[in-house]
Amino acid sequence: MKRTLYWLNKDLRINDNAALNLASKSEHLLCVYVVDKQCFEGNNFQSKPLGDIRWEFLQGCLDDFNESLLKLGQELYIVYGDTLSTLTRLCENYQITDVITTKLPGTYENRLITQLNERLPELTINQVDQFTLFTKNALPFELDELPVSYSKFRKKMAEVSISKPVPSVQSLPSMFDTLPAPTRFKPEWLPSVSAIKAKQGFEFEGGEEQGLKHLRQYFSSNSPAEYKQVRNNLDGWENSSKLSPWLNSGCISVRQVMNYLTDFEQQQGKNSSTECLYLELLWREYYQWVHYKVGAKTYQFKGLAKNPPLTTFYPERFNKWCLGNTPYPLVNAFMHELRQTGYLSNRGRQIVASCLVNELSVDWRYGAAWFEEQLIDYDAAVNWGNWQYIAGVGVDPRGGRHFNIEKQTKLYDPNGDYQAKWIDQSQQSTQPLDSVDASDWPVLQ
Ligand SMILES: Cc1cc2nc3c(=O)[nH]c(=O)nc-3n(C[C@H](O)[C@H](O)[C@H](O)COP(=O)(O)OP(=O)(O)OC[C@H]3O[C@@H](n4cnc5c(N)ncnc54)[C@H](O)[C@@H]3O)c2cc1C
Incomplete structure (x- = not known):
């Protein structure tokens, strides 16, 4: 039996x-x-x-x-x-x-x-x-031969067809007779969570029902047809699909998302925005297969690179970054949003990651682990893969990304609206970045 x-x-x-x-x-x-x-x-x-x-x-x-x-x-x-x-x-x-x-x-x-x-x-x-969107058997190469860059991966996958979602079950076999009832007892080590106070103007609610509802709503709006123009904005529910929390907990599948996207393209027409959304989903796919291939290297300081990066660990700097108390107001605003809501736009994630690595010279793995704790949509392959990419130890053939914070502020928050939403200017520290050096000695001012 x-x-x-x-x-x-x-x-x-x-x-x-x-x-x-x-x-x-x-x-x-x-x-x-x-x-x-x-x-x-x-x-x-x-x-x-x-x-x-x-x-x-x-x-x-x-x-x-x-x-x-x-x-x-x-x-x-x-x-x-x-x-x-x-x-x-x-x-x-x-x-x-x-x-x-x-x-x-x-x-x-x-x-x-x-x-x-x-x-x-x-x-x-x-x-x-x-x-994943494609099964291992559907890949047109052996995993060991996974292309070393996303653009090569994209080209190879262009010819592979995407499977439709499978039919849903209508009934399930019974449990075992001898099984005790599932326990409602919660151990003392579980945190008791109070409701999230999201100032974003939107909240993510867990579960398949909510995930499917959001999936239907997103693809019955015109947002997918405008995705490319707005996806880098810092704020706003419609600027990107906001599917990631449900996708990563498995409340919805990436095949279901693709099915909706294909239907949308058939009814409304394909354009550069719908194509761009597909390419982002394909990034998610690529990081999953990279993780399958490289395993534990995903979490190592050296990552996929030949040499380790030239950063170290400054406890004080890391702490200030986590709490949104750096000399960079835009970064502080992002870090407040992340801590209070669990969500951050893709551009926000890129800028704060670049700041930790390039401006603060901190070991990228501390940032990746902080994201792991904070993100509502955390995914191991995508998170650590993106961090490696920015730190210059990942799949990026150009080696690392350095975002100019001043330029990004002028581009995406020229009037300071986003910063005003997330930071209390009166509480912003005017202290220098370091009060101690990397070996914990006081820095003389
Ligand atoms: C340092 C860093 C860490 C990140 N950590 C995570 C993480 O833990 N979990 C996570 O889902 N995404 C992560 N991302 C990728 C991206 O920021 C989020 O997927 C996106 O912001 C989620 O919002 P959305 O669903 O509205 O995305 P959309 O812009 O609507 O994109 C649709 C989907 O495409 C995928 N996608 C979008 N951007 C990326 C990307 N850069 N890399 C891979 N897949 C992407 C996601 O599955 C996303 O849900 C990270 C990016 C950076 C720079």
């Missing part, structure tokens, strides 16, 4: 979920999500893997997915603890024969699968390839 455990991760949706479709074919099914304690503990870069804002969003995703499962005769079994020991224990206690999960490029997730397999060699583990 097939007793299946479906380990959910970044696939919290009913629609276009090939892993759930596969799970629906088993005799008994247990749907599990593990909230790992490690996510709330500090890492080597003075940040936590999961901050309050994304955690609140994630809880919305879990509640919504559970409601959908209940309608299909199932329930989401949420367990708080260590992922590997939880999965091992559940598999042993309930004589699980098959584990199904969505394949992810992350080194952490892949290591977990290997360890689970080593502990329980009898187990059949099925990793469903559905986090």
Whole structure:
């Protein structure tokens, strides 16, 4: 008898979920999500893997997915603890024969699968390839031969057709009789999150229902046809798709987004904006495959480069950057927006990352880890890949990006409206950047 455990991760949706479709074919099914304690503990870069804002969003995703499962005769079994020991224990206690999960490029997730397999060699583990637009088998090259630049990747992928979303499941097998009811008990190490006070004028609500609603709304407006002209603006709901939080938690799939985009182009016509939106989704795709290929190098100081960058770690500078207290008002405004809302425009992300690396000479990994904690749409491959790119240790053949902050301010915030929205000018520090040097000695003024 097939007793299946479906380990959910970044696939919290009913629609276009090939892993759930596969799970629906088993005799008994247990749907599990593990909230790992490690996510709330500090890492080597003075940040936590999961901050309050994304955690609140994630809880919305879990509640919504559970409601959908209940309608299909199932329930989401949420367990708080260590992922590997939880999965091992559940598999042993309930004589699980098959584990199904969505394949992810992350080194952490892949290591977990290997360890689970080593502990329980009898187990059949099925990793469903559905986090990306193209499956590995559809790539027109071996992963080892992944093009070293995005433009070459784009050219190669131009000939490959994109699959349609798969049909949704209509019913699911039952849980095991002997299973205790999912616990509603929350351990003391979980942060209690208060509601986000977003001054952006928009809020992201977790869950497939909200994600699909937003997807429909975006593509029933004219915004995709104007995307290219406004995508670099610093502020505003319509300036970009705002799909990233739902996309990265798996409430919607990238195939669904592409399907909407293709329909939009068929009805309204293709233009440079719709093409540009596709190219951004393809950047996301490229970073996923780079991560698959290079693995742990994604997180190393040297990245993909031959030599490490010439930066170091200045605790005081890093702290000021995180808190939005640098000598650069535009950067400060961005950092306030990020901390208060979990979201930042792409241009904002580029400028603050460039500032940390080039103006403040701080090791880029601290910035990437701070983003990991703060971002509501954090994605390992895209975040660390973009940071590497700006730090000059990634896939950029030109080697690094330095944004001129003064020029960017004149271009994108000429009247200071954005800065006024996010910073209280009276609280802006007039102190010099450093009170101590890199080895913690006081700097004499
Ligand atoms: C330093 C840095 C860190 C970043 N970290 C993340 C992250 O953790 N998660 C994340 O989703 N995006 C990240 N981005 C990329 C980008 O800023 C966001 O995807 C985008 O701002 C999300 O808003 P949107 O959905 O409205 O994007 P849109 O402009 O509407 O783009 C549509 C989609 O295309 C993809 N996309 C857009 N820009 C990029 C890009 N530069 N690289 C790869 N994919 C892209 C995203 O999936 C996005 O949802 C980062 C960029 C930088 C410079």
